[in-house]
Amino acid sequence: MKSIVLLGDGMADEPMEQLGGKTVLEYASTPNMDRIAHDGRIGLVHTVPPGYHPGSDVANLTVFGYDPATCYSGRSPLEAASMGVKLAPEDVAFRLNFVTLTAHYGKLYMEDFSAGHITTAEGAELIATLQAELGGEEFHFYPGVSYRHLLVWKGGRDKMVCVPPHDITDLSIEDHLPKGDGADVLMHLTNSAQMLLSQHPVNTRRENARQLPASSIWLWGQGRAPRMPTMQEKFGIKSGAVISAVDLIRGIGIYAGLEVILVPGATGWIDTNYRGKAQAALDALATHDFVYLHVEAPDEAAHSGSLEDKLTAIEAFDRDVVGPVLEGLQRFDAWRVLLLPDHPTPVALRTHTDKAVPFALYGSGGEFAVKSPASAYNEVEAAKSGLVVAKGHQLMSQLLGC
Ligand SMILES: [Zn+2]
Structure with a gap:
């Protein structure tokens, strides 16, 4: 089984007057993400446990399948791992x-x-x-x-x-x-x-x-250095990889026991090498059974307050990451994909919120290929589905089927 997470950082948003009351995800043209929601399942997931700051560190730990309450120890130790710095207990x-x-x-x-x-x-x-x-x-x-x-x-x-x-x-x-x-x-x-x-x-x-x-x-x-089991230990995967331009996400990957794959031209901004990331993920799946593909651009665009840039980033993510990955997955016998943001970053607020985000699960067969009534991937369709995952870290077990 090949499993992949496609994460568009901060994609979720609020309805906006400039978009006729739609959210950016509703308004943007995203045929590939829509297909994942329609041919698979869509729902809402809480990625920020009550009492936690809605940072990318906490939210991504959750998506990786870890309960922040048991292993979150601060942002900097994760970045240190990505910089190759090992922390002693003191x-x-x-x-x-x-x-x-x-x-x-x-x-x-x-x-x-x-x-x-x-x-x-x-x-x-x-x-x-x-x-x-x-x-x-x-x-x-x-x-x-x-x-x-x-x-x-x-x-x-x-x-x-x-x-x-x-x-x-x-x-x-x-x-x-x-x-x-x-x-x-x-x-x-x-x-x-x-x-x-x-x-x-x-x-x-x-x-x-x-x-x-x-x-x-x-x-x-x-x-201090977080104490967390690797994904091999926790979920029984054989091996996995993480692809991200951001130190923090790579650092979580390192503690999770994943290989960090660097993609030339991955910038963390809207000019990032989307296609290069998609290709690197497909290449990695040839030898690994799990890949976490993180794209920072929608979040950065929202932090800068640019609706136009966020739209550009989301449409590029759909066209140049989600599309090629879906197509490339067909070469494998059995595969699953989890699509989601880590947290909302509403353009109007220019910062993260802790609201539940839309997720979609889709795969080559079984319960992952059940057609849903959802016509598109967005916050509204996710809410309509009635499916809510309250403990976000449990979603990874669903993806990996364990
Ligand atoms: Zn984030």
């Missing part, structure tokens, strides 16, 4: 953003959570300085991509409250600084970093080029 990983803070009347404001999307080379140069000056036995700074980096605190604390910087754009940072046990250590480290950054040639160059400087680090998303 290690706490933090996401380190380079950010731009600006002063107004004695208060500091979060002007940009990405330091103007600083380049990867500039980020690496800054991280090298932080590691040379502040790294050692206790702290280790690792370079990542653009503004996204990693700090590992050996013997560190992990229970403080840290706010994601993208949630406080344009707000005063005063009320959003780390709080709780260990927060003073983070503040001290942040202040030391600010001193080093203010004199740094990278920032001098950026300011001369009228680009936003990386005026501070921002630490958040902390946690």
Whole structure:
């Protein structure tokens, strides 16, 4: 049996006036996704357990078949795995953003959570300085991509409250600084970093080029290595693979025991290499029995508030990922597909919500090829079906038939 998850990050949305009261999924032309819903089954699934923040980390863990209540330990440890950093039991990983803070009347404001999307080379140069000056036995700074980096605190604390910087754009940072046990250590480290950054040639160059400087680090998303069984252990698959442009999703895949497949031109944006991802997934299914194919573009488009880009991303996902995968699956004797987003990212809100999302299950035979009355894949048809999976992590057992 070959099983594949096709995940369009943040595809689900709310009805929009500009679309005559339709959601983006209802409005978009998606014949391939519609076929999955019509020839298979459609329903609603809750991917964010009550009390959890609707982050892609929590929601994707659920779709991978893991209950976040038993294994979620923070975002950063998952990203660390993707960066090839193994955490010891005493290690706490933090996401380190380079950010731009600006002063107004004695208060500091979060002007940009990405330091103007600083380049990867500039980020690496800054991280090298932080590691040379502040790294050692206790702290280790690792370079990542653009503004996204990693700090590992050996013997560190992990229970403080840290706010994601993208949630406080344009707000005063005063009320959003780390709080709780260990927060003073983070503040001290942040202040030391600010001193080093203010004199740094990278920032001098950026300011001369009228680009936003990386005026501070921002630490958040902390946690220890999660304890989770692999999908081989949990579901009895022989082997599997994950395809995603996003560190977080690859990191979950690594902890789940999957092979990470890198696709040239996979960007996480609407210009991503959709067809390359579909082809890589089909190639992977020749040797693996499970593939998780994640496309970030609809979510990014929604975060930027662009309805047009979200429509483009969803239609491209349908045409260049879902279509070719459905066609390619025909070469295998028995196959199953699960189609869904991880969470809604309504364009109007520009952030995630924790509402249930539409899913569709379809396959080459048996209960997976029961025709449903649904004419299309969208939130409305999913709600009409009356099928609701309250514990989203159970959906993976249905897909894998265990
Ligand atoms: Zn997401």
